Amino acid sequence: MKVRSDILRIYRSLHTWVGITSGLLLLVGFFAGALTMFKQPMDRWINPPEKRMPWIQESSLDQLVAQVMEQYPSARREFTLYPIEREDLSAPMVWTETSGGRELDLSAEQRIASLDSNGNLKTDIQMPSRFGDLVDMLHRTGGIPGFTGDEYLGVYILGIAGVLYFLALISGVILLLPTLVKDFFALRYGKNKKRFWLDSHNVVGITSLPFHIVISLTVIVFAFHGEFYEALKEVVYPNQERAQEMGESQHRNPQDILPPSQLLQKVRAEAPGFDVTEMLYMRLDSPRPLVRIAVYKPEELVHGPVTGYVGVDPYSGEFLLTAMLPGKAEGWGAIVNYFFALHFGSFGGSLVRWIYFFLGLSGAFLFYSGNLLWIESRRKKLRKNAAPDTLVTQPRNLQWMAAITVGATFGCVIGVCLAMVSGKWMHAVSDNINYTYVNIYYICFAVAIAYALWIGVGRATWHLLLASSLSCALIPLTSFASWLIPGLGLWAYTSLPVLMVDLTAAAFAVVLMFAAVRSRRRAFSGNTDSVWSAYKDKKSQAPGLDRKEFPI
Known part of the structure; x- marks a missing residue:
């Protein structure tokens, strides 16, 4: 397909600059989003076993709630x-004793309850680990801290980045149209490393295009959901207002709520074949009480990250909200459910979650490789305009951009891995392990960027890749140490989901180590006029001359 050259220039400029302005923020969001596919196994990997209370039969839930x-x-x-x-x-x-809200309360103690063997109430207080929730917060905010109103500032900024992201996708497709058929699966590996990176960038972008279009659109909706829902609530959820207005005239006694077993029977009749995984009771002593019941069926497209939902009146048992229940929504409500399910990957069971995990990593790769390609294209233009046999000096702003790209990318990886490992090693000495997670992540992120800016991106790239590999390796090594040396006071679990956390981290440690070796080779034997070169005295040597003696 032929596209006019002037049109291609416009879309190339659009694709480049929207990628540069939003790439690093979206890279963090995609990397953290990939990890959220396995929040539960990661939380279990971290959480100690000693606080676990005895489980009870479903028939005993009525007695537990009543007490x-x-x-x-x-x-x-x-x-x-x-x-x-x-x-x-x-x-x-x-x-918990706190009032809730969108902000993640890192210091909120949690009261847990169960029944002993005699049917008596048994309670305890714990400080729960919020590692999975913190990773999810990185996913939703891109790591930008701060609040505005009742929402994270980063959510709104990420929503704006989602608009730019969508523009980058469309402009990228238009740029590929002239050579789409010929170069679709071309991966030309050779001396021209820029061509290989460009081919990889294009293949990943085109093969995962439907996924990225859905993510970009849903990111915008999630960021500005309040504004969208307020405008469309009568169209999307026409019965929700009626559900909220019910019971406005009276307060009811929480001890008169229906037994959970009755609500479970009603929901199972309404959603046959689904497992009820969670019952969230809200505002029992207010005019608008609600039980949000989570239902799960692997093959269904559901509204939430893992489950679908149904809203029930805890006193009458009346269904107040069924639009988030698979098969019950119609029209716009069904479309909303499909978009939520496609964003979260909440269908198809473990297979789809693994696919979404790698698709999320592919998104991070797109923005990382996009920045690298832009940086290399600047060098090509500089060399084209330079005199023959002269060494091109990369401008300082280009060196800074390269350093920030590398520092932010691998600082995020190092920060998440070390924060996770700290959950076990520092559990006994930390007053609140959740603040430890936050401090370690942001310190690692900031130090990685500062290190890349200080030492130069040529050396920092393979140094940070090596640090990322070692950080990933610490996850399975910590589990191995807990089995090998019980006296350390660590713990480990043998269930398959938790073991997969260790195995996946080990696999990525190997991949990152391989990347570190290749990056070091390029730093000491590649083009000396590149920002990726580790050669210090660049002024004394022109491209193409002997480059064997480099300081490490």
Whole structure:
């Protein structure tokens, strides 16, 4: 397909600059988003086993809730009931004393409850590990801290980046149209490393294009959902307002709520074949009480990251909200559910979650490789305009851009891995392990960028790749140490999902080590006029001359 050259120039400029302005933010979001596919196994890998309370049969949930309602009035605001035992959960009933909200409260203690063998209430207080939630926050904010109103500032900024991201996708497709058929799966590996990176960038972008279009659009919706939902609530969720207005005239006694077993029966009849995984009770002593019940079926497209939802009145058992239940939504509500499911990968079970994991990493690769290609294209233009046999000196802004790209990319990897490892090694000495996660991540992120700017991107690239490899390797090594030396006070689990955390980290440690070796080779034997060169005295040597003696 032929496209006019002037049109291609416009779209090339658009593709380049929207990628440069939003790339690093989206890179962090994609990397963290890939990890959120396995939040539960990561949380279980970190959480110690000693706080786990005995699980109870589903028939005993009624007794558990009744005793908690009588003895702990603070639970009436909000509590969560788990009918199905999971490895990452510490008790069948959980609540906090705080008022909730969108902000992640890192210091909120959690009260857990169960029944002993005699049917008596048993409670405890713990400081839960929020590592999975913190990774999800990185995914939603791109790592930008701060709040505006009742939402993270980074969510809005990431929404704006999502608009730019969509423009980059469309402009990229238009740029590839003239050679799409010929170069679709071309991976030309040779002396021209820039061509190989460009081919890789194009192949990953085109093969995952539907995924990236869905992600870009849903990122915009998630960022500005309040504005969109307020404008479209009568179209998308016409019955939600009626559900919210029910019971406005009366306050009810939380001890009169229906037993959980009755609600479970009603939901299973409404959604046959689904497992009920969670029952979130909200505002029991307010005019608008609600139980949000999570239902799971691997092959269904559901509204949430893992489950679909149905809203029930805890006193009457009436269904207040079914639009988030697979098969129940119609029209716009069904379209919204499809978009949510396609963003979260919440269908198809473990296979789709693994596919989304690698698609998320492919998104991070797109923005990383895009920045590298732009940096290399600047060098090509500089050499074209330079006199023959003269060494081109890369401008300082280009060196800074390269350093920030490398520092932010691998600083994110190092920060997440070391924060995760700290959950075990520092658990006994940290007053609040959640603040330890946050501090370690942001320190690693900032230090990696500062290091790349200070030492130069030529050396920093392979140094940071090596540090990323070692950080990944610390995850399985920590588990191995817990088995080998029990006296360390560490712990490890043998379930397949948790073991896959160790195996995946080990695999990426090998991949990153290989990349570090190749990067070092390029730094000491590649073109000396490149920002990726580690050669210090660049003024004394022109491109193409002997480059064997380089300082390490």
